[in-house]
Amino acid sequence: MLTSQRKLLLLEMLNREGKIVATGAAQALAVSEDTIRRDLRELAREGRLQRVHGGALPASPAMGDxxxxxxxxxxxxxxxxxxxxxxxxxxxxxxxxxxxxxxxxxxxxxxxxxxxxxxxxxxxxxxxxxxxxxxxxxxxxxxxxxxxxxxxxxxxxxxxxxxxxxxxxxxxxxxxxxxxxxxxxxxxxxxxxxxxxxxxxxxxxxxxxxxxxxxxxxxxxxxxxxxxxxxxxxxxxxxxxxxxxxxxxxxxxxxxxxxxxxxxxxxxx
Incomplete structure (x- = not known):
């Protein structure tokens, strides 16, 4: 699975469930937890989510000036x-x-x-x-x-x-x-x-x-x-x-x- 496809699936999971748990996402996508954590870090840098301990939560659109x-x-x-x-x-x-x-x-x-x-x-x-x-x-x-x-x-x-x-x-x-x-x-x-x-x-x-x-x-x-x-x-x-x-x-x-x-x-x- 391409990284871009995996990230889209993670964002769909976040939208559907309101959070991402790294262990569960790794099992669902058949990849390592390290891979999921790397994807989450990159998505967080893009402002698509907020990383928390063990996974991620939706980012606020109210972060602008x-x-x-x-x-x-x-x-x-x-x-x-x-x-x-x-x-x-x-x-x-x-x-x-x-x-x-x-x-x-x-x-x-x-x-x-x-x-x-x-x-x-x-x-x-x-x-x-x-x-x-x-x-x-x-x-x-x-x-x-x-x-x-x-x-x-x-x-x-x-x-x-x-x-x-x-x-x-x-x-x-x-x-x-x-x-x-x-x-x-x-x-x-x-x-x-x-x-x-x-x-x-x-x-x-x-x-x-x-x-x-x-x-x-x-x-x-x-x-x-x-x-x-x-x-x-x-x-x-x-x-x-x-x-x-x-x-x-x-x-x-x-x-x-x-x-x-x-x-x-x-x-x-």
């Missing part, structure tokens, strides 16, 4: 942002991550809401400049241009000064077994610190991020309080998260004749 990610699932992110904005209560201190879905969240916070938003994202802070009753606290650090967020030891030290009610996290990947992961080591460390300093961590995940993995783990799924995604995600995709005790909020898109005030989202446990 900020500009590229703005083009992915904009309607889903808008719905998720509305649902998340409705969770913020008056008087709360809220960590809000950087990212395109987080931008949708802050745009839809009620005009009269009195709260404090702490963020390491310059773009999130700018979105809130015109909000009259939200206090905005910026966390300093080195600007990570790829995601337009501040990272590094300075950022982590500043996070330790807060005890937030909620942390709205954005990540590249959310997987029942691999947990929450992202594409940069320092960014993962900042997200981990934000989660540790918040009473509840709520991940904002458009459908393309579910059941995928990225290189750097942020936290295991057991440390997550809730997941916000869209109502169109199939139940078989959501079931592994619910089985691990995660509250799943399903956001619905607003039809063209409706307004944000009439939108509803469903909470399912």
């Amino acid at each position: 900020f500009a590229a990610r703005q083009q992915i699932a904009p309607d889903d992110k808008s719905a998720i942002g509305r649902a998340a904005a409705a969770m913020v209560q008056p008087g709360q201190v809220v960590f809000i991550d950087g990212g395109t879905t987080s931008a949708q969240l802050v745009r839809q916070l009620p005009p009269g809401l009195q709260a404090t938003v702490v963020t390491h994202s310059p773009s999130i802070a700018l979105e809130l400049v015109s909000h009259p009753t939200i206090e905005v606290i910026m966390l300093g650090g080195r600007l990570f241009r790829h995601s337009v967020v501040n990272v590094g030891a300075t950022t982590v030290d500043a996070i330790r000064q807060f005890r937030a009610d909620l942390y709205f996290m954005g990540v590249c990947s959310v997987h029942p077994e691999a947990g929450l992961s992202t594409g940069d080591f320092e960014e993962a460390g900042v997200k981990r610190a934000l989660s540790a300093a918040a009473a509840e961590t709520i991940v904002l995940a458009s459908p393309e991020k579910l059941m995928t993995a990225s290189p750097y783990q942020v936290i295991p799924l057991s440390e997550l309080s809730a997941l916000v995604t869209v109502a169109s995600v199939p139940e078989e995709t959501l079931s592994p998260y619910r089985q691990r005790g995660i509250t799943v909020h399903l956001a619905s898109r607003i039809p063209s004749h409706r307004t944000p005030a009439t939108d509803e989202y469903h909470q399912m446990i």
